Amino acid sequence: MNSAAASLIGVLPDNLLLGIETDFLTQWQFWISVGILAGIYGIFTLGLQLNVGYTGILNFGQAGFQALGAYAAVIFVVELGINFYIALPLSIIVTIIAGILIGLPSLRLRADYFAIATIAFSEVIRITIQNARDLTGGNQGTISLELDNGIFFNESWLKVSSWMSENLFDPIGLSGSEYLGLPLLVVVWGFLALGAFVLSRLVRSPWGRVLRAVREDEDAARALGKNAFSYKLQSLAIAASLGAVSGWFLVLQQGSVSQEAFEPIWTFIGYAVLVLGGLASFSGVLFGSFIFWAVYEGMRAMDLPLTSDKDAALRFVLVGVILIALMALRPQGVLGKKEEMVLGE
Amino acid sequence: MSDAATAPAPSSPAPSGAEPILEIESVYKAFGGIHAVSGAGFSIPEGSITALIGPNGAGKTTLFNIVTGFYKPDSGSIRYQGESIYGRRPDVIARRGMVRTFQITKALAAMPVIDNMTLAAARQPGENLLRLIARPRLNHRSEAEVTERALELLATFNLDKKANDYAGTLSGGQRKLLELARALMVQPRLVLLDEPMAGINPTLGRRLLEHMHELRENDGVTFLFVEHDMEVVMNHADEVVVMANGSVVVKGPPEVVRSDERVIDAYLGGGGDRNEPGPEAKLRAAKEERAAASEEPEPPAPDPAEPA
Numbered sequence: 001m002n003s004a005a006a007s008l009i010g011v012l013p014d015n016l017l018l019g020i021e022t023d024f025l026t027q028w029q030f031w032i033s034v035g036i037l038a039g040i041y042g043i044f045t046l047g048l049q050l051n052v053g054y055t056g057i058l059n060f061g062q063a064g065f066q067a068l069g070a071y072a073a074v075i076f077v078v079e080l081g082i083n084f085y086i087a088l089p090l091s092i093i094v095t096i097i098a099g100i101l102i103g104l105p106s107l108r109l110r111a112d113y114f115a116i117a118t119i120a121f122s123e124v125i126r127i128t129i130q131n132a133r134d135l136t137g138g139n140q141g142t143i144s145l146e147l148d149n150g151i152f153f154n155e156s157w158l159k160v161s162s163w164m165s166e167n168l169f170d171p172i173g174l175s176g177s178e179y180l181g182l183p184l185l186v187v188v189w190g191f192l193a194l195g196a197f198v199l200s201r202l203v204r205s206p207w208g209r210v211l212r213a214v215r216e217d218e219d220a221a222r223a224l225g226k227n228a229f230s231y232k233l234q235s236l237a238i239a240a241s242l243g244a245v246s247g248w249f250l251v252l253q254q255g256s257v258s259q260e261a262f263e264p265i266w267t268f269i270g271y272a273v274l275v276l277g278g279l280a281s282f283s284g285v286l287f288g289s290f291i292f293w294a295v296y297e298g299m300r301a302m303d304l305p306l307t308s309d310k311d312a313a314l315r316f317v318l319v320g321v322i323l324i325a326l327m328a329l330r331p332q333g334v335l336g337k338k339e340e341m342v343l344g345e
Numbered sequence: 346m347s348d349a350a351t352a353p354a355p356s357s358p359a360p361s362g363a364e365p366i367l368e369i370e371s372v373y374k375a376f377g378g379i380h381a382v383s384g385a386g387f388s389i390p391e392g393s394i395t396a397l398i399g400p401n402g403a404g405k406t407t408l409f410n411i412v413t414g415f416y417k418p419d420s421g422s423i424r425y426q427g428e429s430i431y432g433r434r435p436d437v438i439a440r441r442g443m444v445r446t447f448q449i450t451k452a453l454a455a456m457p458v459i460d461n462m463t464l465a466a467a468r469q470p471g472e473n474l475l476r477l478i479a480r481p482r483l484n485h486r487s488e489a490e491v492t493e494r495a496l497e498l499l500a501t502f503n504l505d506k507k508a509n510d511y512a513g514t515l516s517g518g519q520r521k522l523l524e525l526a527r528a529l530m531v532q533p534r535l536v537l538l539d540e541p542m543a544g545i546n547p548t549l550g551r552r553l554l555e556h557m558h559e560l561r562e563n564d565g566v567t568f569l570f571v572e573h574d575m576e577v578v579m580n581h582a583d584e585v586v587v588m589a590n591g592s593v594v595v596k597g598p599p600e601v602v603r604s605d606e607r608v609i610d611a612y613l614g615g616g617g618d619r620n621e622p623g624p625e626a627k628l629r630a631a632k633e634e635r636a637a638a639s640e641e642p643e644p645p646a647p648d649p650a651e652p653a
Contacts, residue, residue, distance in 0.1 A: 209464045
């Protein structure tokens with residue numbers, strides 16, 4: 001317990017259950033790391049927004065696509081020695097193919113069965129990663145990011161990152177270890193903003209109009225000559241590729257990959273972001289992701305006499321409570337459109 | 346298409362010389378053990394207005410769903426403009442110029458009225474993701490064109506003031522009009538309407554019927570509609586097809602069908618599987634009206650309601 005916290009709760013006795021530690025909230029490092037996570041899961045959730053908010057398909061497998069993108073990129077670079085910048089688009093192609101393969105048999109199902117099929121898919125991916133030791137590093141799931149010849153997966157990125165630090169941030173006084181995450185933050189939010197911009201244009205195009213028709217009533221769209229199935233497949237493929245992009249950034253942020261980062265709970269974190277920001281709104285994704293991660297990470301400020309895993313579980317509980325309260329008070333989310341709230345059939 | 350100039354006047358009988366635009370032959374469809382459609386078949390000439398009637402459970406809507414590709418038939422033959430469309434997907438059939446409306450209106454409530462309309466236009470370059478990105482200007486041109494056509498159509502249906510409202514804010518009758526207007530955006534040759542009059546007020550209903558006749562006259566569009574309102578059926582159809590128990594009982598001009606004993610049987614006898622006072626009463630009313638106007642005999646006294 002430090003002085004800042006003590007002054008904040010000055011009147012309370014020292015042995016009170018709930019302590020609050022707020023020092024880190026004023027540090028750049030904390031907000032940069034919140035920003036990066038918000039950006040990564042923002043990109044992740046853009047895909048969910050396209051699927052759920054605009055196409056009416058419940059994709060519960062986004063973490064699977066993220067895992068596939070992350071592991072494919074790392075394996076291409078580390079195991080196959082492919083150039084980093086070629087490996088990234090290749091990993092997107094792999095993920096899109098996976099999206100189409102899972103979509104072909106399951107998108108004909110009703111919305112809820114499709115949801116079950118996708119969650120099964122994402123677990124198949126994760127458990128395969130966990131067990132395919134030769135390829136992925138086995139049960140710990142952490143693939144070696146280092147090539148035999150000493151090249152690291154993220155070597156190319158580190159070059160870009162240090163160039164950005166030297167030429168963009170040092171001159172304006174943002175130097176030192178505190179600002180180490182700044183280049184990644186900028187690149188991730190650049191991707192996120194670009195993605196949100198392009199997608200919000202797309203959903204207002206004739207292509208997006210068909211998606212929105214399918215979201216509400218597939219039969220109406222088909223009766224007007226639109227191949228609803230094809231559009232659902234395209235929507236899923238785009239979401240899968242966004243999942244892959246968020247997967248690379250997660251690797252770059254964490255510096256390692258572990259299958260635990262792709263458990264289904266992370267898909268539902270994406271849904272929490274989606275619901276918080278609002279359905280059928282891409283700016284809602286940006287907003288929702290930032291608020292979610294600020295609150296979620298900020299909950300570390302609670303200094304409870306609990307073991308660390310209980311502490312982590314409690315953070316999820318609080319996230320749940322916030323979501324329930326939001327559903328009761330503002331079901332369309334902060335920036336969502338009530339008129340466009342359509343889910344499944 | 347070339348028939349536009351030779352389209353018959355609204356009140357004239359069916360053009361007997363016209364090519365059939367739709368030919369249905371011995372279509373079968375069973376759900377489990379229930380034969381919803383068993384051997385139904387009829388054809389309708391291009392540029393005609395045909396009514397499909399029959400008691401509830403006769404298989405009218407099922408036949409609609411089969412013809413438009415929403416259900417796969419068990420057997421039979423369906424030809425549209427001389428080509429088989431048997432077992433084709435609904436979107437493929439719609440793109441060929443056969444569009445339908447639904448018994449329960451499918452206005453897309455979460456989309457603005459104008460988007461409902463522009464959605465329906467066929468062959469839009471911007472509907473293809475690759476073309477949309479590669480040729481943005483082509484898309485812009487097409488959008489301008491499509492929007493203009495949509496606004497014109499909305500104006501003829503008195504919906505232009507609602508163009509930017511969500512379709513969910515429209516009344517039931519307005520939704521029916523929107524659904525018809527939207528179907529017309531496809532520029533169809535054949536329109537199938539499932540109970541267009543149900544639940545809309547007489548003024549809107551009249552307008553809908555006027556549009557139907559105008560489209561037939563001006564563009565040679567063919568109509569097939571399911572309807573329970575006998576007055577509408579008798580006054581607006583060139584031909585009436587009566588279905589009962591999954592097959593066609595009678596087909597002919599309204600004045601022939603209305604006096605056919607089999608039709609009355611279908612409605613009042615063992616045809617229906619449920620008590621159904623609505624259409625019976627309407628048929629009786631229509632028959633009484635006609636009886637009053639002509640010298641034909643009174644219709645038979647209505648049977649008491651069937652025991653369940």
